[in-house]
Amino acid sequence: MALAYDPRSVDGETLDALLYDHLNSWGVSDTFYLDFVMGAENVLDVGCGTGTILSRARSEGHAGRLCGLDPDPAMLDQARESDAAEWLLAPAAEASWKGEFDLAIMSGNAFQCLLDDETTRASLAAIHRALVAGGRFVFDTRNPAMHEWRTWNPEDPFEIVDPLGEPMRIYQEAGEPDAHGVVALKARFEAGYWEQPLVASCGLRFISPEALDRHLTANGFTVEHRFGAWDETPFDPGNSRSIITVVRAV
């Protein structure tokens, strides 16, 4: 895929998006979602990012409707390099489809970008509206009980080779969650071609399974499965890294 931007001349947020595929190669979580996508006719990928899952589904012969939605222009510009799907620039809460999809997915912990109760409510309501009756929504979010943000610290940088083939060093830094479970995350990028490091910041909400279920019930979803790992191990509140949930719109 061609580079949508030159890493030497972007801001930190755009660089973060540009490096996304570089840092997140295809993995078991993508295969988990791909199986659902290949088994559905009309699919909405909420927070589709660079569009990897829908593009793979099309290349593997998916013949139905594939639609990806994401509010980040730099992520969506990369998705738009492919004509595998319809791509829409918008947050979940602004999705206006009514009864058009039999599956919605929200992969790669994109659910953690819903930073407060009102955004979560409005996003789930829009996803529910977009689904046919009985349609499924599959998504994952990190389990707050595992305190994973404590492993994101500047003492533990990682070195990569950037998309231009140049060495780059990435330092991550995360605080403790605020009263709403939101962890502020900062990434600092250092490469030889910048005088100053570039910085990207975001918030990620860590929601408990109990709070999640209250939101799901209030927005007309019933939980069909809850896994704690991509091999479909059942969710264990004290040990599972992820809360992977399959719900149906009732």
Ligand SMILES: C[S@@+](CC[C@H](N)C(=O)[O-])C[C@H]1O[C@@H](n2cnc3c(N)ncnc32)[C@H](O)[C@@H]1O
């Ligand atoms: C970690 S990325 C995951 C991308 C992709 N789903 C994947 O599996 O690779 C999270 C994505 O969620 C998107 N996002 C942020 N806020 C969102 C919102 N309110 N509604 C939908 N997507 C959102 C971000 O722009 C980003 O592309």
